[in-house]
Amino acid sequence: MPHGRPELVYYVAVSLDGRIAAADGDFSAFPVEGDHMSAVTGRFRDALPAPALAALGLTPSLRLFDTVVMGRETHGVGVPHGLLSPYPHLRQIVASRSRPPVGTDVEVTADAVGAVREAKARAGDADIWLCGGGILASALRDEIDRMILKVNPVVIGDSGRPLFAGPGPERWTLTDEEQFTSGVRIVDYRRVR
Numbered sequence: 001m002p003h004g005r006p007e008l009v010y011y012v013a014v015s016l017d018g019r020i021a022a023a024d025g026d027f028s029a030f031p032v033e034g035d036h037m038s039a040v041t042g043r044f045r046d047a048l049p050a051p052a053l054a055a056l057g058l059t060p061s062l063r064l065f066d067t068v069v070m071g072r073e074t075h076g077v078g079v080p081h082g083l084l085s086p087y088p089h090l091r092q093i094v095a096s097r098s099r100p101p102v103g104t105d106v107e108v109t110a111d112a113v114g115a116v117r118e119a120k121a122r123a124g125d126a127d128i129w130l131c132g133g134g135i136l137a138s139a140l141r142d143e144i145d146r147m148i149l150k151v152n153p154v155v156i157g158d159s160g161r162p163l164f165a166g167p168g169p170e171r172w173t174l175t176d177e178e179q180f181t182s183g184v185r186i187v188d189y190r191r192v193r
Contacts, residue, residue: 096108
């Protein structure tokens with residue numbers, strides 16, 4: 001961890017028009033085939049759910065992330081399929097004011113900011129992954145240190161779910177960008193403080 005303490009990193013797929021999903025939460029418009037997948041399954045493998053890791057025969061490195069924070073709806077994507085603990089290799093925190101169905105190794109908190117601050121304060125070698133969604137990202141806006149966006153060559157439209165569901169503006173500095181022939185770009189930004 002070159003920056004000296006765990007950081008909150010908003011690592012998420014996004015459309016060209018800044019949407020992380022369709023209005024109903026569907027994110028199937030984002031391509032899952034192409035040369036960008038080598039980065040997803042390599043450098044970012046810690047952010048793959050357990051079933052994907054198992055299907056691909058991969059082991060998480062836990063060098064990039066050791067904790068994941070997600071909103072109730074993001075966590076809920078796997079619930080109908082019995083996936084109550086999607087990232088058992090990570091410390092899992094679900095931000096929710098209700099008590100959603102979760103695995104026994106998943107923490108639920110109504111205080112996402114407090115949970116992130118506690119995670120940042122502990123000694124660790126890896127960062128905290130903000131998995132989504134836009135409402136939670138807005139609630140944690142002041143805690144986000146970096147954004148790593150998988151910018152996909154698709155447009156979802158005004159009814160899609162935005163990257164942030166709250167007011168701005170704020171400035172970010174581009175620190176890295178990788179372009180793939182699939183049309184996907186992985187863009188890394190650091191907050192200007």
